Amino acid sequence: MTESIHIKEIVIEPLTRANFADFGDVIETESAKHFPINDGRVERYHDLASVQLGGENSRALINIFECNVANQFPYQLPLVERHPIGSQAFIPLTPIKFVVVVGKAGDHPQPEDLRAFESNGYQGINYHQGVWHMPLVADETGLRFLVVDRGGDGDNCDEEGYPDDQRIMIVRQPNQVNQSV
Amino acid sequence: MTESIHIKEIVIEPLTRANFADFGDVIETESAKHFPINDGRVERYHDLASVQLGGENSRALINIFECNVANQFPYQLPLVERHPIGSQAFIPLTPIKFVVVVGKAGDHPQPEDLRAFESNGYQGINYHQGVWHMPLVADETGLRFLVVDRGGDGDNCDEEGYPDDQRIMIVRQPNQVNQSV
Numbered sequence: 474m475t476e477s478i479h480i481k482e483i484v485i486e487p488l489t490r491a492n493f494a495d496f497g498d499v500i501e502t503e504s505a506k507h508f509p510i511n512d513g514r515v516e517r518y519h520d521l522a523s524v525q526l527g528g529e530n531s532r533a534l535i536n537i538f539e540c541n542v543a544n545q546f547p548y549q550l551p552l553v554e555r556h557p558i559g560s561q562a563f564i565p566l567t568p569i570k571f572v573v574v575v576g577k578a579g580d581h582p583q584p585e586d587l588r589a590f591e592s593n594g595y596q597g598i599n600y601h602q603g604v605w606h607m608p609l610v611a612d613e614t615g616l617r618f619l620v621v622d623r624g625g626d627g628d629n630c631d632e633e634g635y636p637d638d639q640r641i642m643i644v645r646q647p648n649q650v651n652q653s654v
Numbered sequence: 655m656t657e658s659i660h661i662k663e664i665v666i667e668p669l670t671r672a673n674f675a676d677f678g679d680v681i682e683t684e685s686a687k688h689f690p691i692n693d694g695r696v697e698r699y700h701d702l703a704s705v706q707l708g709g710e711n712s713r714a715l716i717n718i719f720e721c722n723v724a725n726q727f728p729y730q731l732p733l734v735e736r737h738p739i740g741s742q743a744f745i746p747l748t749p750i751k752f753v754v755v756v757g758k759a760g761d762h763p764q765p766e767d768l769r770a771f772e773s774n775g776y777q778g779i780n781y782h783q784g785v786w787h788m789p790l791v792a793d794e795t796g797l798r799f800l801v802v803d804r805g806g807d808g809d810n811c812d813e814e815g816y817p818d819d820q821r822i823m824i825v826r827q828p829n830q831v832n833q834s835v
Contacts, residue, residue, distance in 0.1 A: 502718050502798075511789040514723040520805060524714040533705040533714040535743055535780070535802060537683050542695040562716055564800050567748060597800075599716070608692040617683075619745050619778075619800055621716060624701060 480640045481584035484647050485546070485572055488590035488598070496575040496588075496604045498522040500564055500597035522599035524621060527558035531625035538563070538618045544610040547649050550574060550641040552634040553582065553605040559623025563609070564597030566617040572610065574643055578603030581633045584641045605633075607643075661821045662765035665828050666727070666753055669771035669779070677756040677769075677785045679703040681745055681778035703780035705802060708739035712806035719744070719799045725791040728830050731755060731822040733815040734763065734786040740804025744790070745778030747798040753791065755824055759784030762814045765822045786814075788824075 486492060490499045498521060505518045524533055553576060565571065574589045576582025582605050592598070599621075600606050609618070623629060635641060642650050667673060671680045679702060686699040705714055734757060746752065755770045757763025763786050773779070780802075781787050790799070804810060816822060823830070 500716060500718070502720065505718075509722075510719075514721065515790050516720045516722060517801075518718040518720070520715050520717060522716040524716060526714070533707070533802070534701050535681060535703040535705060535745075536701060537681070537686075537699040538691075539683065539697045539699070540695065541690075541697060564716075564745075564747070566745070609696050620698075621714070621802060 478638050478640060480642060480650055482642050482644050482647060482650060483574060483587050483589045485589045485591045485643060485645050488592045488596055493590060493598065495577055497560065497601040498599040500562060500599060501595060522562050523560060523601065524562070525560035525602045526623050526625070527602060528629065529626040531559065531623050534622050534624040536620040536622065537566070538609060538620050540609060540611040540616045541614055543612060543614050546643060546645050548610065548643040550607055550643055552608070552632050554608060554630055554632045555603055555605045556600070556622065556629045557603050557631060558627060558629050560599055560602050561622040562597060562599035562620065564619045566619055568594045569616055570594045572643065573598055574607035575600070576605035581605070584635065584639060587641065589643050659819050659821060661823060663823050663825050663828060663830070664755060664768050664770045666770045666772045666824065666826050669773045669777055674771060674779065676758055678741065678782040679780040681743060681780060682776060703743050704741060704782065705743070706741035706783045707804050707806070708783060709810065710807040712740065712804050715803050715805045717801040717803065718747070719790060719801050721790060721792040721797045722795055724793060724795050727824060727826050729791065729824040731788055731824055733789070733813050735789060735811055735813045736784055736786045737781070737803065737810045738784050738812060739808060739810050741780055741783050742803040743778060743780035743801065745800045747800055749775045750797055751775045753824065754779055755788035756781070757786035762786070765816065765820060768822065770824050
């Protein structure tokens with residue numbers, strides 16, 4: 474009996490507002506609307522993300538997420554998750570690069586529908602509600618992110634894995650893993 | 655004719671949840687409610703601030719504030735401001751200490767009602783709605799803060815100065831300025 478395993482490589486792209494537009498917001502000062510406040514002592518880069526608070530009795534939460542596990546690439550994507558009734562923003566609390574994997578809101582994404590992006594160290598991101606994404610991974614442990622998401626009534630997290638015969642590998646360069654096993 | 659100038663020194667205290675409780679939240683992992691998520695790979699320090707969105711058509715904004723002016727202490731407080739229908743959170747985007755000056759929500763605070771606090775480098779703060787505070791100051795230029803505040807209809811900023819014969823000095827140690835001029 475022959476076992477067939479399908480491997481799909483997702484190559485990491487540099488994160489920009491344009492290539493992330495289908496999934497959410499890039500939180501950065503670059504190309505953002507800005508204006509001086511406090512007699513010019515402070516520049517306000519204004520309204521950088523759409524904070525979406527759906528469902529009943531919703532409110533915005535401010536949290537800190539700390540990563541305990543270091544990841545390396547190629548990285549096998551275990552699953553994707555989504556928050557159907559709220560956005561979720563991640564802003565690194567030190568200048569660090571991180572990788573996100575996303576699929577458009579809607580049905581559970583097929584491997585070929587996923588995209589992977591790496592931030593430049595100064596960017597944060599905001600997943601819009603319903604956008605599928607990889608749980609947080611990072612190259613180092615102890616990294617901290619400021620997270621703005623939704624609290625309130627109702628279940629706001631769905632997780633979906635992939636069958637055992639599908640391996641989704643997040644890679645920095647194409648062809649880092651065997652295409653057949 | 656004798657001109658009399660009243661000088662009030664406000665001595666900077668270390669910022670803690672306890673001493674800031676009348677004014678808002680300290681955003682830090684220390685002593686915060688937390689729990690593991692994503693199979694233990696991430697620790698979530700949960701719901702660290704009360705995001706208050708009053709008034710009509712309100713929504714949460716995520717912004718970046720960049721400080722263009724360096725300040726030194728003793729620092730003469732020019733004015734205080736408040737946001738009557740929304741909270742405002744400041745979280746530094748690199749580990750930096752900063753000083754806040756606050757007065758309780760209500761009437762324009764008298765100089766003796768003001769308090770000054772300095773963060774430990776890893777803390778953020780959230781002013782509750784209506785709390786009087788100093789416009790942002792910092793020891794260095796180019797410092798960046800993630801700011802979560804309120805957008806929507808209505809005027810959400812009041813500023814109040816102090817008479818020319820009142821000088822409010824923010825100092826690191828008492829008696830850094832002459833008590834009479």
